[in-house]
């Protein structure tokens with residue numbers, strides 16, 4: 001493995017009762033890249049993502065992170081190695097304030113664990129830094145609101161802020177713009193770019209505008225297999241990719257600015 005590759009899968013495979021949902025996928029993610037996993041419905045994207053963090057076990061194949069085989073590691077172990085998965089396993093506590101949420105993530109990163117009973121003095125040490133992170137995601141003015149009280153798009157921004165506070169090396173994002181209106185999509189794109197500064201992001205995303213706008217590298221899955229990898233301009237012109245998306249051969253892009261693939 002070269003130094004440049006932070007995450008690699010080797011012939012990663014997952015069967016469900018004889019049905020091969022992920023079929024021998026060998027993928028390399030370069031350090032510092034935003035790497036998108038796309039593909040038509042049922043292509044195996046979510047299953048592949050779940051295999052990366054051992055959320056589900058592979059039937060065959062390996063996941064290598066920083067040259068270390070993490071295939072059978074526990075989720076806690078994987079998190080300790082610097083991989084954070086946003087959204088699906090949410091790090092947000094709904095009945096704590098935004099500030100408290102970020103403070104807990106900072107506390108966790110500082111190695112103090114999730115101790116709700118820490119003294120006020122200790123917790124306050126993290127306040128300035130937490131406010132800076134909230135400002136970064138434009139939630140500063142809502143710092144004393146409970147997470148449960150804020151709007152959906154704001155919650156997603158809070159989740160990304162929590163991820164920034166944990167300062168992982170590799171961030172896995174599961175459909176960061178899912179269910180969002182146009183304005184929130186723009187904001188989340190900007191935030192994903194921010195999250196990706198000095199770190200690597202792997203994301204599953206359906207919105208082609210987002211994929212085209214922020215990905216350095218794209219892997220297209222179809223029927224569990226890797227169909228193509230490359231830049232947006234590479235994969236959007238790939239005949240096999242067009243066929244997988246359109247269901248037949250047509251000279252057309254895989255998506256336009258407003259399409260959800």
Ligand SMILES: Nc1ncnc2c1ncn2[C@@H]1O[C@H](COP(=O)(O)OP(=O)(O)OP(=O)(O)O)[C@@H](O)[C@H]1O
Nearest residue numbers: 016019020021039040041042043044045046047048
């Ligand atoms: N737990 C499971 N048991 C049986 N089959 C499953 C299971 N999970 C996924 N599958 C099947 O594996 C295939 C891939 O599913 P997966 O959810 O990974 O695709 P996807 O690309 O994420 O799809 P979508 O874009 O619709 O979310 C599908 O045919 C699905 O029905």
